[in-house]
Amino acid sequence: MDRGDDTQKVKYAGFIARWVAFTIDNALFAVLTIVLVFPFPNFEDPLPIGIYRVVTTLALIALMIVMWVKYDGATPGKKLMRIKIVDADTLESIDYKTGMKRFLGYILSSLMLLVGFVMVLFSKKKQAFHDKFANTLVIQEG
DSSP states (O other): OOTTOTTSOOOBOOHHHHHHHHHHHHHHHHHHHHHHHTTOTTOSSHHHHHHHHHHHHHHHHHHHHHHHHHTTTOOHHHHHHTEEEEETTTOSOOOHHHHHHHHHHHHHHHHTTTHHHHGGGGOTTOOOHHHHHHTEEEEEOO
16 A cells, blocks of 8 residues: 555544454453363462463464464454554554564553553554554554
8 A cells, every 4th residue: 555645545443443353352362261271270289270371371462463463464353343453654564573562562551551542542543552662553444
């Protein structure tokens, strides 16, 4: 997409579309977590289940980043909402480094009492903290 071409304007995804996509993805990941973690409730030592939960969580985070990179910037929730993540400079798909940086930004957005997510409402390009941190945009699919 040529950014200088006035016939193809970028339409940034708004807060509601992003929130719905986020909610759908969290529901799907919760189901995956339940399926992967809860078959093992009878560990006698809490350490193995704790380690298993950490490994499962890291695997789900990796899965999300892979979806962002390999599936045109979209998780299932983003696909349903017809939005996707792109590089802010090129409007192309993001790479793994950007995906990891964006996920770290997600954590920081959460630690800031979710203010990082609310920034979408006040940003010209509808960027959350994690978008600015990773230099990404969330746009409507064209």
